[in-house]
Amino acid sequence: MQLVPFFKYSDIFSVNEDAFVATVRDVGRRGAFILQGDLREFERHLAEFVGAKFAIGVANATDGLHLLLRAAGLQLGDEVIISSHTMIATAAAVHFAGGVPVPVECGADHLMDSRAVRRAVTARTRVVMPTQLNGRTCDMDAIAEIADENGLSIVEDAAQALGSRYKDQSAGTFGLGGAISFYPAKVLGCFGDGGAVVTNDSTIYRQVLLLRDHGRDEQGNVVAWGLNSRLDNLQAAILDLQLAKYPGVIQRRRRIASLYYERLCETREIVLPPAPDTSPDHFDIFQNYEIEAEYRDGLQQYLKDHGIGTLIQWGGLAVHQLKALGFTQDLPYTDSLFTRLLMLPMNMSLSDEDVTYVSDIVRAFYGYAQ
Ligand SMILES: *Cc1c(COP(=O)(O)O)cnc(C)c1O
Numbered sequence: 001m002q003l004v005p006f007f008k009y010s011d012i013f014s015v016n017e018d019a020f021v022a023t024v025r026d027v028g029r030r031g032a033f034i035l036q037g038d039l040r041e042f043e044r045h046l047a048e049f050v051g052a053k054f055a056i057g058v059a060n061a062t063d064g065l066h067l068l069l070r071a072a073g074l075q076l077g078d079e080v081i082i083s084s085h086t087m088i089a090t091a092a093a094v095h096f097a098g099g100v101p102v103p104v105e106c107g108a109d110h111l112m113d114s115r116a117v118r119r120a121v122t123a124r125t126r127v128v129m130p131t132q133l134n135g136r137t138c139d140m141d142a143i144a145e146i147a148d149e150n151g152l153s154i155v156e157d158a159a160q161a162l163g164s165r166y167k168d169q170s171a172g173t174f175g176l177g178g179a180i181s182f183y184p185a186k187v188l189g190c191f192g193d194g195g196a197v198v199t200n201d202s203t204i205y206r207q208v209l210l211l212r213d214h215g216r217d218e219q220g221n222v223v224a225w226g227l228n229s230r231l232d233n234l235q236a237a238i239l240d241l242q243l244a245k246y247p248g249v250i251q252r253r254r255r256i257a258s259l260y261y262e263r264l265c266e267t268r269e270i271v272l273p274p275a276p277d278t279s280p281d282h283f284d285i286f287q288n289y290e291i292e293a294e295y296r297d298g299l300q301q302y303l304k305d306h307g308i309g310t311l312i313q314w315g316g317l318a319v320h321q322l323k324a325l326g327f328t329q330d331l332p333y334t335d336s337l338f339t340r341l342l343m344l345p346m347n348m349s350l351s352d353e354d355v356t357y358v359s360d361i362v363r364a365f366y367g368y369a370q
Helices: 017-030 037-050 061-071 088-096 114-120 140-150 202-211 233-244 246-264 296-305 332-337 352-365
Strands: 054-058 079-083 100-104 125-129 153-157 177-181 195-199 289-293 341-344
Touching: 017 233, 037 054, 037 195, 037 233, 054 061, 054 202, 061 088, 061 125, 061 153, 061 177, 061 195, 061 202, 079 088, 088 100, 100 114, 114 140, 125 140, 140 153, 195 202, 233 246, 246 289, 246 352, 289 296, 296 341, 296 352
Parallel strands: 079 100, 079 125, 125 153, 153 177
Antiparallel strands: 054 195, 177 195, 289 341
8 A cells, every 4th residue: 555644744854854964064063043144045035036025034924924913003902804714823813913813704715705805894904814825825906905995904824825926926925914934844844933024015024023033123222022033043044945946846736736636627526726827817836735525534534544644724623613712703605615625645755656546546435437
């Protein structure tokens, strides 16, 4: 039996082990651990890559969102509209910035539904915060139109979307700013936690720069209440190595998505993500390959019995379903969708044969010929 784990964490190190070890030695011998040149270099390269004026390394994307919302001037009790199909981190960032997260329905592409955003706007709404989920960027024209009409700011949860584009503009650059995650299993992963904020707004840039380092300005004067949320210089050095190879990573992930699509598009019991190049407006980078499946739990068990790891995002619960946190929204579309969601393996360890095998087992589960 072929074994196809959902994600193999050790591979992200072993794939380029010699270069990583050399980087650790180099950074270590220089004693360059906090806010050093490697971080500034990586920030410069990252900003260039997404086409933003500024990038700021932070401890993780959750902090990045929190700092962005504070830099945007969110006030106590301000409402922030989010998609319910996102990580709790999105809502938690709003909560800890003093705001009230308002989860809304996602649409058929699993991303924030702009019609639901429009319905959720109240007099207290200040920000709309789409999650650029699974490596795809929302229809940002529709969201920008609602934001403009209602005087709202846009902040993007681009944790899963580095390099994803909508109408040739990168995720993270549509509004005041966006946060990107470098969690190991993310498309660009480091060896622990890491994140970045990208922005074109120099005021937001200066604010986030202060807030990530105890509220200290360049002279070391404390001018605001800040956090300790710096991206480690060592992680930045590792990430800079990874970023140089990132275009090839995107290409490979899109190739895997095409292979899945070729093999599975005629399987009626499942709904696949759009194949790469389906729409000229979207350039997807396939952080995840999230399908909708009839008899989802049975399929997951069948795949497991055949050595294939899958994952149900967020432990199977949308944000509004987290009753312990006091959410009361009624979102029937998302509720129904969450009974069918399943992520097939999508990572750099997969061979073409692995993708064929996974597809064949999916087809076999539904009784199709190989
Ligand atoms: C991973 C993720 C986050 C959190 O990123 P961290 O760097 O782990 O804080 C937030 N939102 C989404 C959609 C994510 O996938």
